[in-house]
Amino acid sequence: MTEKPLSLLFAASECAPLVKTGGLADVVGALPDALRKLGVSVSIILPFYKTLPKEVREKSEDVKISEVKMGWRRQYMGLKKFERPNCTYYFIDNETYFLRDNLYGYYDDAERFIYFSLAVVEAVKILGGFDIIHCHDWQTALVPTVLKKFYYNKKGLKDVKQVFTIHNLRFQGNLNLSDFVSFLGLSGTEPWLGEAVLGDQANLLKSALYSADAVTTVSPNYANEIKMPYYGEGLNTCISDIGGKLSGILNGIDTAAFDPANDPQIFWSYNGLSGKHKNKERFLYEYTLPNDGSMMIGMVTRLDPQKGLDLVLYAIDKIMQMPVHFVLLGTGNPEYERLFGYIERRYPDRARCFITYSDDLAHKIYAASDVFLMPSNFEPCGLGQLIAMRYGALPIVRETGGLADTVTPYNRITGEGTGFSFANYNGDELLATVKSAVEVYTYNKSHFNEMALRAMAKEFSWDASAKAYLDIYLSLVKDIHPAAAKASSQDSGA
Numbered sequence: 458m459t460e461k462p463l464s465l466l467f468a469a470s471e472c473a474p475l476v477k478t479g480g481l482a483d484v485v486g487a488l489p490d491a492l493r494k495l496g497v498s499v500s501i502i503l504p505f506y507k508t509l510p511k512e513v514r515e516k517s518e519d520v521k522i523s524e525v526k527m528g529w530r531r532q533y534m535g536l537k538k539f540e541r542p543n544c545t546y547y548f549i550d551n552e553t554y555f556l557r558d559n560l561y562g563y564y565d566d567a568e569r570f571i572y573f574s575l576a577v578v579e580a581v582k583i584l585g586g587f588d589i590i591h592c593h594d595w596q597t598a599l600v601p602t603v604l605k606k607f608y609y610n611k612k613g614l615k616d617v618k619q620v621f622t623i624h625n626l627r628f629q630g631n632l633n634l635s636d637f638v639s640f641l642g643l644s645g646t647e648p649w650l651g652e653a654v655l656g657d658q659a660n661l662l663k664s665a666l667y668s669a670d671a672v673t674t675v676s677p678n679y680a681n682e683i684k685m686p687y688y689g690e691g692l693n694t695c696i697s698d699i700g701g702k703l704s705g706i707l708n709g710i711d712t713a714a715f716d717p718a719n720d721p722q723i724f725w726s727y728n729g730l731s732g733k734h735k736n737k738e739r740f741l742y743e744y745t746l747p748n749d750g751s752m753m754i755g756m757v758t759r760l761d762p763q764k765g766l767d768l769v770l771y772a773i774d775k776i777m778q779m780p781v782h783f784v785l786l787g788t789g790n791p792e793y794e795r796l797f798g799y800i801e802r803r804y805p806d807r808a809r810c811f812i813t814y815s816d817d818l819a820h821k822i823y824a825a826s827d828v829f830l831m832p833s834n835f836e837p838c839g840l841g842q843l844i845a846m847r848y849g850a851l852p853i854v855r856e857t858g859g860l861a862d863t864v865t866p867y868n869r870i871t872g873e874g875t876g877f878s879f880a881n882y883n884g885d886e887l888l889a890t891v892k893s894a895v896e897v898y899t900y901n902k903s904h905f906n907e908m909a910l911r912a913m914a915k916e917f918s919w920d921a922s923a924k925a926y927l928d929i930y931l932s933l934v935k936d937i938h939p940a941a942a943k944a945s946s947q948d949s950g951a
Contacts, residue, residue, distance in 0.1 A: 466587045467501045470596035491923035504555040505548035528642040549576040567632035574599035591620045595630030598665035605668040618933040621669035630661030675838035676859030680705030708838040709919035722820035740825035751780040752898040755826030757819045760789030765832035771884035783808040826850040846912035852876035872904040875912040
């Protein structure tokens, strides 16, 4: 008799390649594939957004029409299913909440994703058979709380374990406490309610910290940082409270999608530095920058204060006096969009600032850049530095979160390292680090090239991360699932 594989449901608000606004979608899209290689069955459940690909919206099959009870209201819920090779997607359909032009940014976002969390639980009741629900960020944070508080003794649900992953602690899902009580049909006197309250507001993410069976975040260093007030976003005490329930597991990248040796979006595919140099030459030609031996600094980023852009703006005039080209791609904060547009006009022969979103251009910038600038104020993991290293662009980063975990700083004596870094969130430290990179690029090219080759050779696939997640999953179901019992027996040498 074939052993039943461990069965997971990933619950998230976005997933590449179907619908994406940021790195969360990349994780939810890539991690299940790595888990399937380990024999795990993984399905994914998402909102049935208006912006999903046409094929998905047209070909999704109806599974069941049901209702979600939100206090005194009963909201329509359509459960849909879409099959792709090796992946089953489920969708929660409710046009009031999800037939909109954007994923987020609405006055009722908290209500929309409370509904989604309740609908995920309803879908689990309908579908059955899942051992673990892996929830991602605040938009699904209520799932563990609902299961623990409302279904702790319900057959078919009481044994379903929950893992909750924090991708960015800054976004927590806050709303008026009275609305939270109303949406869940509470009396307001429940003894556990304090687990979902921060200050005078309900806090969805906080509720998941206490309710989930395991909590993870996306790098070991970030897991430690968020216990501190500076990084803890008001929840550092709660993070410390949950103790050993928290793990930091470094994200990977899709090494097939980001492969300079097989990338149709760059000018020339390559697996060595000569091909990279050809991409840089072509990029400079295409975008009318002089091919004068200057070091090319690339940035592909969301234009948000988190990303250290105030440090860049502080130092940019002095940076542009060095032998560099500066190339930025991104959208976001309108003031940053205006300021970086001004930088291009101020330095028309040294800078190009593309205030847009273009995956094609992003790949070209990674392939052409000598260094990749990522001076974040905080960075739970970061994908840009991982992609940059795969393409041989040396990261210049601040030593925070996953940036500190993944970039080994240059040692001027030994030549070791995979990038350049600075410790304090300070514009002068950023300037000094860029200056150091320029000096190595200009006067010690052998060290620079050796670092680039070393960076390209680093392993950033999802394989190691998937094994770490699998260990957590198996530890949660070790008493109730044969796969976990078998693994435990093998580990003990029985």
